[in-house]
Amino acid sequence: MSSNEVQIPKLYDDIMFIKGGNAAGEYQLRVLRKWSVFNSVFPGNVESVDMVMIDMNGHKIQATIPNLLLCLFDNLIDEGNVYVLSNLSVTYNLHEILGSYNRYMLVFNVNTKVNLSSSSSIAHYGMSLIGSDNVLQLSERFKYLVDVIGVITFIRHNKNYFDDGTISTTVSFKLTDHRNSYDCELCGDYVDLFRVLMENQPLGLPIVVLQFAKITMQQGSIVVQSVDHVTRLYVNPVIPESIQFKTGLILALNQTRRLLGNCPTDKSVGFRFDVSYQFKTISELMDDPQTGIFIVNARIVDMIELNPWWYPVCRCDIIVESYLGAYFCENCHATEFSAVPKYRVKMVLEDETGACFIEAYDHVMLPISLVDPNNPILPEAFFPRAFDS
Incomplete structure (x- = not known):
């Protein structure tokens, strides 16, 4: 074949046209899932190995390797790989677990041929x-x-x-x-x-x-x-x-306008300003990152991301940010939570020593005043719906 000739990809049979008896065609299929079926009377004995397979058209079918043929085919087939299969038997799918809507099932027999394929045209996850x-x-x-x-x-x-x-x-x-x-x-x-x-x-x-x-x-x-x-x-x-x-x-x-920004700011911001907090510059925070509350004299240069999503909020209106076996609020010790839609805002913060990214929730941004000397009257549309009070 000359270098200028275009190689036509081989066409494989569609599993949608499979009928009972023997599948005379050749099928290119990806193994989406593979599991062992255990005997109901003797739970430790494997009765067969079943699979859900998908072709390039997105059609799925269940396949099974009978117990007597496991020694031939089980080690040849791995979950996630694509194979070219031929000489398969076909029967009605009467198994307890029905992994596809196809009423037929492919059955491996002694004449079945299995060849590994490098095709990437078949869906990896095949979700429906x-x-x-x-x-x-x-x-x-x-x-x-x-x-x-x-x-x-x-x-x-x-x-x-x-x-x-x-x-x-x-x-x-x-x-x-x-x-x-x-x-x-x-x-x-x-x-x-x-x-x-x-x-x-x-x-x-x-x-x-x-x-x-x-x-x-x-x-x-x-x-x-x-x-x-x-x-x-x-x-x-x-x-x-x-x-x-x-x-x-x-x-x-974005259409749930009045649901956003509904954490009361008086409960969400619980800092005590009757105690002394340490002043830090941005460069000091970046050079020596520590957990704690600090006062930073800086300006917001830009808001670069507005990420709307749902967050777990406990009964004391605190957003629970970590999952340790459950969403546990360290303030009220509650594990029950409400799913509350919020914006998480990513901003650029700047002072004389440097700049950094900072993130905050929409209700924290509500009391912040924005001063723009070049535009003293900001259009109402500038603020996203998350900042509606």
Whole structure:
């Protein structure tokens, strides 16, 4: 083939056209999730290894490696990789866990061929997110696994005591989008994973994604629940679906004019000026950063970022900025919080010794007067909605 010839990419079969019997085609698929299915009578015995796979068209299908063929194929296939598969059997998906909406399932057999592919054209996460309205319309008879996303607006860690003396822990939380909220529950290893992920997050309530979770009913309410070894848990993931969701929420947040800036400044700013605070310049703060309260004689040069988001606010109107197993307020010792929309403002602060960035919440900015000698009458539109009192 000459160097000027354009190589046409190979076309693979679409899994949407699979029917019962044998899949005679050749399929290029990414393994989104892989898990072991244990025998219900002998829990320690692996009955099969199941997978959810996706093609370049975004179509998903469940696949299974029977117990007798695990020695041939289990070590060949890793989660996240793309493979070219052929000579597969096809059957109806009657498994307890239904990882895709396709009614058929691919079954590996002794003639199945597996080749690793370097293709990057297939989605890495393959999420099919549904909103709160769709979740709340489902019932426990809905057997398919779902993908959900939302902002955490409530958290509770639970201990469950059983008659045989065993204790299990779960974590319950609400996920909220721009329409509604719904309950979620994590069990087993996901409880510890949730704690670890939550403790390493930036300020503000996090976005949580549950992929391959099941719908259950508890006390008459729909609950999205984790499935052991199957569900994927993400906290503030940097993926297109999460970024798109956050952008939509920020647009909705900008329309809630009177909800912003609603922390009373007299409670939020609790400095005592009957004691002496140390004066420092900006260069001194930057050269020797310390935790504490200092007086800095400086001017605000510019506001460079206005970040609207939801923050946990306790009953004493203090924003809780850290998660240590729970959102715990050191002032009133409360773990209950309200999800309050706020702006976090990033500014450039300057004095004779240097300049630095400083961040503050919108309610802290309310009593600050802005003096601009070049424009003594600032237009009302200069201030964002966050500064509405």
